[in-house]
Amino acid sequence: MSRADPEFDEFVAARWPRLVRAAVLLGCGSHEAEDVTQTALTRCLVSWSRVQRADDRDAYVYRVLVNTFTDTRRRRWRGEQPTEHLPEVVTPDGTRDVIARDAVDRALAKLSADQRTAVVLRYYANLTEVQMAVALDVAPGTVKSRLSRALSTLAADPDLADHEGHACSTTT
Amino acid sequence: MFDDNLTDLLEARAADVLVGPPPLAEMHRVAARRRRSYGVALAAAAAVVVTVGAVAVWPDGSGSGRDDAPIASDSPTDPAAGDVPPPGFRWVGMGQAVVAVPKSWPLNATNCGTPATDTVVVDQGVVPLCMALYPAGVTSVEIRAKNNMEEVSSWTPIEVDGEAALRSTDQAPVDAEPKVYRASIYLPERDVMFAASSSVSQEAADEVLTRVAILDALVAVPGISEANYGGEQRKAGENYVRTLEEAGLTAEVVTERHRGGAGFVLGVSPTPGTVVEPGTVVTVTVAR
Known part of the structure; x- marks a missing residue:
């Protein structure tokens, strides 16, 4: 085991659930999210000294996660053919939580990839706009404009509006 | 404020996701294997010379024409994404x-x-x-x-x-x-x-x-000076193409009339030192 390993293990133990869930919010299925997060963290481990040198480790790791997710989607565009018939849609079980979850998924799906990533990094990963600029390798102004456009879209989403109060009441 | 609620909505959505323990042993195993294998994979990669229109064919110096160059973006565990x-x-x-x-x-x-x-x-x-x-x-x-x-x-x-x-x-x-x-x-x-x-x-x-x-996967375009000045000038282009192939890159050779000796490498694009993905096509302009 190299000197970096205990530090890496500690880092992963602290962040694994949140990174996996961030991958889900970016658009992964739950199993795919674990695969994407595992791939991203393995990349970080291979070059752990680069992570150690980074001014902001969390921003760096989220950057690798977003790149890994983007690569996955790029391969999917190239390699997967659309099916003639859509798979049968799973019927919601009728609980309000499931409906709320689907509403969030549908609302996020209406955003562009860049806007969705910005929303997840800001409002779930809790990165500052400066950290987001590092994670996305864009100017802080670009971060602001992506967030602004994303929030306008989400605020106008009727499904999401129905569940805002519910989400708050379950977490406060 | 809507954005105040957005965190709550995302937290509630994410809380539904069941997450297993992190596969630390697997990550260490893959990372160790990858650290060992990159140099070997790149050294083994051979590139195929592409010809388009008026572009001349350059003899494949390796003679193998292997097609197993490690194109990073198609790998399921693409290491290039870590090269940020x-x-x-x-x-x-x-x-x-x-x-x-x-x-x-x-x-x-x-x-x-x-x-x-x-x-x-x-x-x-x-x-x-x-x-x-x-x-x-x-x-x-x-x-x-x-x-x-x-x-x-x-x-x-x-x-x-x-x-x-x-x-x-x-x-x-x-x-x-x-x-x-x-x-x-x-x-x-x-x-x-x-x-x-x-x-x-x-x-x-x-x-x-x-x-x-x-870097884990990306590679710099090699310099041309060694090929131009390190051996026979008439073979400089040929030698440079071999160097590109050994680096896992693909050479596309263009010839250009030039008063200097034939075979001299006049330029390459992208320029030497530029970091690219393995398999990237590098245009080599050679004097004829």
């Missing part, structure tokens, strides 16, 4: 040994071989014989093989991304006006020297070297 330079920087290097330099730094902005402004110097080729002083307020880094004059045995052993390296110790500033401060890192396994200079301060030269790295 800091924001506002780009990689420049030799092979997979690179340094991140500000995007604003031009390549080879030199005067008689001496940096004229902040710049990264790679594969300069023939330098005109004239004397140019290092200007004030400039910081630069040169990437090259170690020259015979450099004695590195007393340098401090360090590690760069897990690889043994040597760091210069107490390089006295060049006694000129302005003073030029120096610092270097040498990677003996690859024979790559990163020689930073700065007329600003010692710290400025040292700071450049904090961004030396060994």
